[in-house]
Amino acid sequence: MTWGAFDAFVAIDWTGAVGRRHPGIAVALAEPGRAAPRLVWPEDRGAWSRTGVLAWLGEAAAVRRLLVGFDFSFSLPFIDLGAYAPGLDAARVPTRARDLWAWLDALAAGTEGAEDLGPGTIARDGPLAAYFLTAKPAGRHFQRRFRLTEHLCREAGQGNAQCVFHLIGPNQVGKASLAGMRLLHRLDGFAVWPFDRRQTGASVAVEIYTGLCIRDAGLGQRKVADHAGLAEALGALASDAVAPDGDAAALNDHGADALIGAAWLRARAGDARLWRPRALSAKVRRAEGWTFGVV
Numbered sequence: 001m002t003w004g005a006f007d008a009f010v011a012i013d014w015t016g017a018v019g020r021r022h023p024g025i026a027v028a029l030a031e032p033g034r035a036a037p038r039l040v041w042p043e044d045r046g047a048w049s050r051t052g053v054l055a056w057l058g059e060a061a062a063v064r065r066l067l068v069g070f071d072f073s074f075s076l077p078f079i080d081l082g083a084y085a086p087g088l089d090a091a092r093v094p095t096r097a098r099d100l101w102a103w104l105d106a107l108a109a110g111t112e113g114a115e116d117l118g119p120g121t122i123a124r125d126g127p128l129a130a131y132f133l134t135a136k137p138a139g140r141h142f143q144r145r146f147r148l149t150e151h152l153c154r155e156a157g158q159g160n161a162q163c164v165f166h167l168i169g170p171n172q173v174g175k176a177s178l179a180g181m182r183l184l185h186r187l188d189g190f191a192v193w194p195f196d197r198r199q200t201g202a203s204v205a206v207e208i209y210t211g212l213c214i215r216d217a218g219l220g221q222r223k224v225a226d227h228a229g230l231a232e233a234l235g236a237l238a239s240d241a242v243a244p245d246g247d248a249a250a251l252n253d254h255g256a257d258a259l260i261g262a263a264w265l266r267a268r269a270g271d272a273r274l275w276r277p278r279a280l281s282a283k284v285r286r287a288e289g290w291t292f293g294v295v
Helices: 050-061 097-108 148-155 174-186 210-216 227-236 253-268 282-287
Strands: 008-013 026-030 038-040 066-070 190-192 203-207
Touching: 008 050, 008 210, 008 253, 026 253, 038 253, 050 066, 050 174, 066 253, 097 174, 210 253, 227 253
Parallel strands: 008 066, 066 203, 190 203
Antiparallel strands: 008 026, 026 038
């Protein structure tokens, strides 16, 4: 069983960067059918803010049923050690992802770098800081941990999923994920898969991994940042190519990732296997969630 039909498909390439406007955020929308996906911009045509994305999603979902894919981790590892932060007082640390989002939001609020739903000092100060690698030496509780979906993604060759606690280097995903979980805490009117049950008529948010989308399109580990690679990926996903002018003239890897992600969601939303991964137990569903597309 899938989660029904959707009126549009949105993919968002995300960032945890400090500041109020972020060139690293890209939003793309695909209509049903095979028309080329398009980039979506804020009204002033500038860079997106995270709160601007949140507001736009609320407005768009009020008139259409959306399937929205965010390229960040929706939770921290839990299943491997039975806790998000082993060693901390169990009474303080949540055991469910939705409660984790609220806790992280409270930890970040008012700290340096927390503007526009930024991660603040979560990884530098406070109860979770010792679990992150932000510089060497690592925090005393740092371990290279993965959620179950990330383990399976790596084992199946679907992508090189990263450890959310590892915050060094260009491939780190932790800051974006911490900022993303603050957004999820505020994402009203959406069913967030797989944590929530299917809600008739509601828009749905899923976690995606654009590296998986690109591999699924047959491009392997390539980083797509030009129109030739984008056209190849879109063609493999039964989509028309994006015209190399207008809004997409100055294409970069963020925009390409979002455009491919939107076309991929449209192409794969009807695959029942992706909505019911074999290893998605009730405990995993509550605590860690899942990357849509990992089977």
